[in-house]
Structures are given as structure tokens and as C-alpha cells.
Amino acid sequence: xxxxxxxxxxIFVAKTSFANLAYITNExxxxxxxxxxxKNKVINxxxxxxxxxxxxxxKDGKLVLICASDDDRVEVREAETLKLKYYLPSGPxxxxxxxxxxxxxxYIANEDxxxxxxxxxxxxxxxxDIPVGVEPEGMGLTNDGKVLVNTSETTNMAHFIxxxxxxxxxxxxxxxxxxxxxxxxxxxxxxxxAEIGGTVKVINPSTKEVTHTIGFxxxxxxxxxxxxxxxxxxxxxxxxxxxxxPANRIAVIDQKTKELIKYLLVGQRVWQLAFTPDQxxxxxxxxxxxxxxxxxVEKLKVKKSVKVGRFPWGVVISPES
Amino acid sequence: xRSIYFLYIFLIYFCFGYFTLxxxxxxxxxxxxRKQADLERLKEREKRGNKKFSKEITLSTKLxxxxxxxxxxxxxxxxDPILDDEGFYGVKLAIEDNLTTGRFVGHDxxxxxxxxxxxxxxxxxxxxxxxxxxxxxxxxLNEKExxxxxxxxxxxxxxxxxxxxxxxxxRNENCKKNLLHVPPSYSMLSDALTQxxxxxKWNKWFLVTGPDENDRKYADALKKSAKKFNIKxxxxxxxxxxxxxxxxxxxxxxxxxxxxxxxxxxxxDEKGEFGEYLTYRxxxxxxxxxxxxxxxxxxxxxxxxxxxxxxxxxxRRESGRWMTEVDYHAWxxxxxxxxxxxxxxxxxxxxxxxxxxxxxxxxxAYKGVKVSFRSWNGQMRQPILLAAPRSMVSVSPQEGYIxxxxxxDTMGKDQPESTCKF
Numbered sequence: 001x002x003x004x005x006x007x008x009x010x011i012f013v014a015k016t017s018f019a020n021l022a023y024i025t026n027e028x029x030x031x032x033x034x035x036x037x038x039k040n041k042v043i044n045x046x047x048x049x050x051x052x053x054x055x056x057x058x059k060d061g062k063l064v065l066i067c068a069s070d071d072d073r074v075e076v077r078e079a080e081t082l083k084l085k086y087y088l089p090s091g092p093x094x095x096x097x098x099x100x101x102x103x104x105x106x107y108i109a110n111e112d113x114x115x116x117x118x119x120x121x122x123x124x125x126x127x128x129d130i131p132v133g134v135e136p137e138g139m140g141l142t143n144d145g146k147v148l149v150n151t152s153e154t155t156n157m158a159h160f161i162x163x164x165x166x167x168x169x170x171x172x173x174x175x176x177x178x179x180x181x182x183x184x185x186x187x188x189x190x191x192x193x194a195e196i197g198g199t200v201k202v203i204n205p206s207t208k209e210v211t212h213t214i215g216f217x218x219x220x221x222x223x224x225x226x227x228x229x230x231x232x233x234x235x236x237x238x239x240x241x242x243x244x245x246p247a248n249r250i251a252v253i254d255q256k257t258k259e260l261i262k263y264l265l266v267g268q269r270v271w272q273l274a275f276t277p278d279q280x281x282x283x284x285x286x287x288x289x290x291x292x293x294x295x296x297v298e299k300l301k302v303k304k305s306v307k308v309g310r311f312p313w314g315v316v317i318s319p320e321s
Numbered sequence: 322x323r324s325i326y327f328l329y330i331f332l333i334y335f336c337f338g339y340f341t342l343x344x345x346x347x348x349x350x351x352x353x354x355r356k357q358a359d360l361e362r363l364k365e366r367e368k369r370g371n372k373k374f375s376k377e378i379t380l381s382t383k384l385x386x387x388x389x390x391x392x393x394x395x396x397x398x399x400x401d402p403i404l405d406d407e408g409f410y411g412v413k414l415a416i417e418d419n420l421t422t423g424r425f426v427g428h429d430x431x432x433x434x435x436x437x438x439x440x441x442x443x444x445x446x447x448x449x450x451x452x453x454x455x456x457x458x459x460x461x462l463n464e465k466e467x468x469x470x471x472x473x474x475x476x477x478x479x480x481x482x483x484x485x486x487x488x489x490x491x492r493n494e495n496c497k498k499n500l501l502h503v504p505p506s507y508s509m510l511s512d513a514l515t516q517x518x519x520x521x522k523w524n525k526w527f528l529v530t531g532p533d534e535n536d537r538k539y540a541d542a543l544k545k546s547a548k549k550f551n552i553k554x555x556x557x558x559x560x561x562x563x564x565x566x567x568x569x570x571x572x573x574x575x576x577x578x579x580x581x582x583x584x585x586x587x588x589x590d591e592k593g594e595f596g597e598y599l600t601y602r603x604x605x606x607x608x609x610x611x612x613x614x615x616x617x618x619x620x621x622x623x624x625x626x627x628x629x630x631x632x633x634x635x636x637r638r639e640s641g642r643w644m645t646e647v648d649y650h651a652w653x654x655x656x657x658x659x660x661x662x663x664x665x666x667x668x669x670x671x672x673x674x675x676x677x678x679x680x681x682x683x684x685x686a687y688k689g690v691k692v693s694f695r696s697w698n699g700q701m702r703q704p705i706l707l708a709a710p711r712s713m714v715s716v717s718p719q720e721g722y723i724x725x726x727x728x729x730d731t732m733g734k735d736q737p738e739s740t741c742k743f
Binding site for chain 2: 093111112114133134135152153154155156157159168171173176177195196197222224225227246
């Protein structure tokens with residue numbers, strides 16, 4: 001009986017220390033690394049499906065969703081244990097996805113299929129697919145979940161989709177190989193990074209016009225290796241962080257003036273980014289150096305790097321519980 | 322007390338069994354439901370068509386893919402099938418990609434595949450196509466055939482994309498204003514390879530050239546690269562054995578390579594008549610590079626970086642085979658035309674050409690950096706893959722080769738060296 005109580009106690013303890021974990025998909029290892037952000041340490045590595053890339057969490061922090069690209073499905077796992085709960089159908093080669101604010105609907109970009117697949121989280125069924133450009137990837141959603149922006153890498157467009165009708169509202173041409181679309185916290189702008197174009201375009205979602213094009217120049221780094229991918233805005237409207245791929249740097253941009261503040265040197269081939277819930281810390285996935293850089297957002301300094309699996313791709317951090 | 326434990330275990334076992342049973346039943350039911358839903362969605366989609374996403378067609382562009390029927394050469398290897406449809410699927414995929422973009426902006430694309438048969442005349446067939454008013458040509462022809470097109474017509478109202486010939490003369494003394502080259506030239510390939518060999522400090526070469534005209538051109542490019550990068554060619558030999566080496570290579574190659582001091586055996590044998598037989602048979606243990614062994618190329622089946630996996634998957638799904646260099650060149654040519662038309666909203670040949678040769682043009686072509694055209698000779702600048710049969714070894718330009726404009730221009734003839742005058 002003592003053992004039973006002890007077990008219960010252990011589960012309880014494990015639960016309270018659960019906050020602030022970062023989950024990183026390792027594309028070439030078929031694993032997810034779990035980092036305790038307080039300790040800056042990998043505390044667990046779990047085997048998942050083939051070629052894991054996009055990773056997100058439900059708003060309550062109970063579920064982790066992983067795009068297992070080569071398995072052509074989405075894995076839903078318990079956040080606490082990373083135990084597989086069930087699969088969601090996704091269409092071929094899911095890469096990135098986004099959950100509606102109420103966690104009821106999942107929008108998935110199917111890279112091999114030129115489709116955005118819409119999945120009902122309750123019925124676990126595909127509701128619809130929306131034909132978009134070739135190799136869809138980036139997914140951005142407004143706070144109210146009414147407008148979805150998808151980018152297509154080969155068609156070079158940002159597709160604005162009305163989520164109530166699942167119709168395309170407008171297609172905006174951006175620069176070559178758009179990877180990520182991210183609405184600002186006030187929903188007044190959507191920022192689209194173009195990996196090959198080397199720019200970030202700022203689009204006004206109401207007029208669908210490009211208002212700014214942000215370019216990058218780093219002394220000593222050749223122009224061709226500046227390849228913007230991940231974009232994250234701070235909620236206070238102060239900073240935007242852009243991951244610059246093989247330039248091995250994060251650009252810190254003034255969210256209001258769109259002016260460059262600073263470059264932060266991180267690991268090699270940096271792609272995706274994630275904030276802690278308090279937005280005091282930013283994590284980056286560095287594919288080639290196989291690590292994660294941890295950035296202090298207030299000081300704009302890289303604090304530490306943590307070794308993870310091979311080719312870390314996506315990152316998500318659990319919400320405050 | 323013990324019996325209570327037993328009860329617990331039994332309860333847990335029972336519950337677990339029950340849940341898995343239920344879960345399994347549910348999943349079968351779900352699969353059936355999903356299948357049904359998939360079918361219904363498909364019907365719905367067919368009913369509504371693509372209409373609601375498309376704009377009215379404002380621009381329609383027709384492309385011609387021109388290729389020639391060829392006599393099947395003698396088979397030297399039983400491993401790779403001889404293809405007679407190179408380029409076809411590359412064009413097909415690219416047209417689909419163009420149409421996807423086109424659907425959103427109101428641009429339509431059509432392609433006509435025109436194959437000149439063995440008993441037909443290339444020039445007169447080309448003239449027929451010109452008379453029909455065609456303006457955009459993707460041509461899968463060798464150097465001589467390509468030049469004969471310009472004897473037929475020197476009109477600047479058309480634009481021709483070379484997707485096969487690597488001959489340097491077409492990019493230099495025989496260049497044409499309206500001829501663009503997607504394949505890397507021999508000198509680009511040889512520079513790409515040489516940069517890597519310099520990095521490895523494999524500075525002493527043994528160069529073996531095949532009997533073909535193209536082999537000589539490849540070897541010429543290699544010699545020029547060697548000079549440029551300060552490489553010593555210790556020995557140079559022409560392979561002129563016409564016999565099939567399948568059973569005798571073990572005896573011939575060691576003698577052929579004996580008595581020389583070199584780091585690496587460089588071979589120029591485009592058709593693969595003997596190059597494959599050199600590896601593992603040289604007198605001294607030396608790696609083989611060039612047209613066999615470690616090969617500089619624009620596309621290879623081992624290429625999987627920078628989204629190339631998606632391209633390889635799409636291509637294989639469409640064609641049932643691996644993408645070849647010519648397929649890749651054809652894809653890139655058609656996508657370049659599409660990109661120019663999308664960005665300029667014009668399908669006038671002069672506008673398209675001007676945009677393609679201009680600074681604004683850049684295409685994502687699964688090479689990590691954008692590809693573009695050199696304004697001085699119409700050559701596509703691109704990273705070059707260095708591939709072994711089953712692994713990607715490196716990608717050139719190698720680190721440290723710098724250039725004021727683009728590091729890609731460290732490979733091939735740069736503007737000051739070019740003898741092309743438009």
C-alpha cells in the first residue's frame with residue numbers, strides 16, 4: 001500500500017514540476033528531445049514517427065502534436081509522458097500546422113500535395129482540403145482564428161484563407177520560397193519570410209498589400225547564405241526575431257519601425273523559433289550544429305546552447321500551467 | 322493484503338484489455354468513416370471544381386519542347402535503363418507548377434512536345450514550328466543540332482532554352498542573344514570538381530580521356546581548371562581500346578595506370594564506355610573522379626537537401642523513375658519562364674528575356690540558394706553537386722572561393738574571361 005501512495009506522490013511531484021518544457025523534433029533521428037528550460041538540460045528523448053518536423057501544443061498544454069512527414073500523419077501525444085494517444089489523418093507529407101484558438105480545428109500544410117488539409121480535432125477526421133500553391137508550408141492564424149495565411153514554397157505566394165468558408169480570399173506574391181507566415185499580436189500585419197529571396201515581407205491583411213520588405217546585410221556573410229525562415233513577435237510589440245538559416249544568426253527587428261536592431265550569433269542553420277510563455281526566453285533550432293540556442297530576450301543575448309538529436313527542426317514550449 | 326494486490330493487477334489488466342479492444346473497434350469504424358468522407362469530399366470537390374480559386378485568364382503562353390529520336394546506343398551497363406523520355410516529365414511537372422501559380426494570377430500555360438523522328442529533318446521541323454508562331458522553345462539537342470537551329474532562323478522574336486548541351490563554345494564564341502543555358506558548362510563542372518580536389522589537397526592528377534568529341538571537351542575544361550587552380554597533371558592518356566572491357570578490365574587497367582605518381586585519377590568519359598572499370602583496378606590505390614566515381618553534376622538521385630526530397634518524390638510519383646539532369650534542366654527552364662511571366666505579367670519574349678537576365682530574377686530550384694542567369698552569356702549560375710553513386714559528397718562552390726558579385730561565379734568562365742558578344 002505504501003508503494004501505491006508513493007507512486008501517487010511521485011506522479012503528483014512530476015506534475016507540479018511539469019511547467020516550461022521545450023519539445024524539439026529531430027528530423028533525421030525520428031525523435032523528440034525534451035528540454036527543461038529552468039535547467040537548460042535535455043531531460044528526455046522519445047522516439048516518434050518518421051521525419052518529425054512541425055510540432056505544436058494544444059492551448060491547455062495537455063497535447064503535443066507532431067507532423068510525422070514520412071508517415072503521412074500527425075501524431076497526438078500526451079504532453080507529460082509523450083506517450084502516443086492517437087494519430088490524425090493529414091494528407092501526404094505534413095510539414096507545418098496550426099490549431100484554431102479553440103483547439104477544435106487543425107490546419108495542416110501538406111508539402112507534397114499542394115493542399116491545406118483541415119482536420120476536425122473532435123471527430124479526428126478531415127473536413128476539407130484547400131488547393132493552394134505548390135509545396136505549402138507556412139501557416140499563420142489571426143487571434144480570432146478567422147483568417148489563415150498559408151505560404152507555398154514553389155508558387156511563392158501567401159494565400160489568405162477565410163476559415164469560415166475555407167475559401168481563398170486573396171493570393172499575394174512574395175519573394176522566392178516563403179517559409180513562415182506570422183501575424184503580429186494585434187493582427188494588423190502578417191510577416192512572411194522568404195528563404196531564397198532573402199527577405200521578410202510585411203503584408204497588411206485588410207488591404208492584402210505588401211507594406212514593407214525587410215532585407216538583411218551582414219558584414220562578412222555572403223548574401224546567398226542569408227535565408228530567413230522562423231519569425232516570432234513579442235506580445236509587447238517591441239521586437240520581432242527572424243531566424244536566418246545558414247547565416248547562423250537571428251535578426252532582431254524593431255516591430256514598429258521594421259528597422260534592424262541587432263544580429264545574434266547562434267548555431268548552424270537556424271530555422272524555427274519559440275518563446276517561453278513569459279517571453280523572456282527564446283529557443284532556436286540549429287539543424288546543422290544539432291543544438292538549440294537559448295536567448296535572453298531582455299538582454300538580447302545568447303545564454304547557452306543545448307545539444308539535442310540530429311537535425312533539430314521544430315520547437316514548441318509548454319504554456320504556463 | 323497480498324490478495325488485494327492480486328485484485329489490483331487483475332483490475333488493471335481487465336481495464337487495459339477492455340480499452341484496447343474498444344479502441345481497436347473504434348479505429349476500424351473510424352477508418353471506414355474516413356474512407357466514406359474522403360469519397361464524399363472528392364465528389365464535392367469535383368462538383369465545385371477549381372473555379373472559386375481561379376481568376377479569369379488574361380495571359381496564355383505556349384511552350385515547345387523540342388527533342389530528337391535517337392538510335393539506341395549499345396548497352397554498356399545493365400543497371401540503368403536507357404531513357405527515351407528525358408526532359409518530358411521535367412517539363413510536365415514544371416508546367417503543373419506554373420499552372421498552380423497561374424491559376425491564382427490568371428495566367429495559362431500550354432506545352433507541345435515535339436519529337437523529331439529519325440527520318441525527319443530537324444531544320445525543316447523547326448521552321449514549321451516557327452511558322453506556327455511559336456516563341457518559347459525548350460530544346461533537348463546536342464551542340465551541333467542546336468547550332469543548326471540558328472542557321473534556320475536568327476530571329477530575336479523567339480527564345481531558346483538549352484537543356485542538354487554543356488559545350489563551352491555555345492556560351493562563348495558561338496553564344497546567341499536569345500539562347501539561354503540551364504546545364505552547367507563543362508568548365509563550370511570542372512571548376513566545381515577542382516575546387517573540391519584542391520580542398521582535399523589532391524593536387525596531382527592522372528587524366529584519362531575517352532575517344533569522343535565531348536570527352537575531349539570535358540578534358541579541355543579539366544586542363545583549364547587545373548591551370549587556374551594550380552594543379553599538376555602528372556600524366557595524360559587517351560583511352561582508345563575499343564574492345565568491351567567487361568571481362569578483361571582487371572588485366573588492362575593496372576597496366577594502363579602503372580608507374581605514375583598521382584593523387585587522383587580524373588576521367589572524362591561521358592558515355593561511360595570504360596570509366597566505370599577504372600575504380601578498384603588502378604595499379605596504386607587511388608580514387609576516381611570526373612565523369613565516373615565522384616561526379617560534378619547539376620542533379621543527382623542522392624540529392625535531398627533544400628527541399629530536393631519533395632522534388633524527387635514528386636518526380637518519381639509522376640514518372641516512376643529517378644530525375645535525370647536533363648529532366649532537372651527542363652523543369653528549371655519552364656519554371657524560369659513561369660517566374661518571369663508571373664513577375665512581369667507579360668509573355669512578350671523581350672520582356673521575359675530581359676527579366677531573366679536582369680538582377681531581380683531568382684528562382685528557388687532546390688539548390689539552397691537562388692539560381693539566376695549570367696547577363697553576359699545567358700548561362701544559369703547554380704551550385705554544383707559533387708556526387709558519389711550512393712552519397713552526396715559536397716556542393717561547390719567550396720568555402721573560401723570568394724567573388725565580388727556571386728560566389729557561384731567562381732565556377733565557369735567569369736565575365737572578364739568570356740568571349741561571348743551579344
